[in-house]
Amino acid sequence: MKHIGILGGSFDPPHTGHLLIAEHVRDALELDEVWFIPTFVSPHKDTLQTSPNERLEMLDRAINENDQFKLSTVEMERQGTSYTVDTMTLLNERHSDTTFYFIIGADMVAYLPHWHDINKLTQLVTFVGVKRRGYELQTDYPIVQVDIPMIDISSTDIRQRIKAGKTIKYIVPHAVETYINERRLYE
Template identity: 50%
Template sequence: MKKNIGILGGTFDPPHLGHLIIANEVMHKLQLDEIHFMPNQEPPHKERVSGTTAKERVAMLERAIAGNDQFFIETLELNRTGPSYTIDTIKILQEMHPNHQYHFIIGADMVEYLPNWYGIDELIHMIDFIGVRRPGYAMKSAYSVTEVSIPQIDISSTVIRSRLKHGDSVKYLLPDRVIEYIKESGLYEA
């Protein structure tokens, strides 16, 4: 059976309400069947510094998406070593599920960065890119990107980690179950 699958990649360190809003808005506005959250191992464009493990990030994602039967976690990139290039991941997914149509969800910052993506000229013919606005970024690209308008909520994992490190509240920025896991596991402490 053919499915339209939205893929939302990222470090999810931690997964926050902004991620969930993006996934939900794109899924409903484009009538996708499912959203697959895909935590990456080593994003080629940035360095991870938080010290959380892949297992901890997946555990937080499981708690964040609990109760939504259209949200799933795809761990393909976590099972590979080295940089995570989207083109390699999509080739594997298309081999595994040849009847699925993949829609890769990116923020406006990544829309602007598309010319720098490894294999972009081939990748653009393999998947549909879905762009969502982020404050401070334009949605300009020489590549085809379907824009989905979502509520503008300026939440970032970087800011959340900083707040947690300083003992500041993250209530209403993260799902309660994620906050509980962070506290129980002692993540992001000073």
């Protein structure tokens, strides 16, 4: 039986916080891999600043140095609004020999009651909650808690820094920073 972590999100852009979360959960739970799944259209976000292909390219560049990180395009292939329950149903059908662990920050733990078809989803995946400043890891839904080093980075803050002409060095992987600069994203 394989044990795979799933880290989903818009990744607009991906940053070192995403990588830190994935690596520490992978290590703590002794997962075989962590799959990064960028959403096509997020049910939790109003708009995305970059195209699906740009987000895929940035994410590929962000994770390419870790052999235990994989990029899954399952939501991009399906297009439309990306509901986790649909993604996990599909992944469970395709990988019946795998136990999946869906990694979420404390902000999403608090939002679990509002997730699409949450009761079915809790039967398909084990949720893993990690701390995030300003949120508690408390819910009525079953979650595994993993302590990680606190790092206060968000994609929203990165986009704001770029618009303000501030550095994003070390907040995103170098390859992502280079791609953003070359394409003049988020300006």
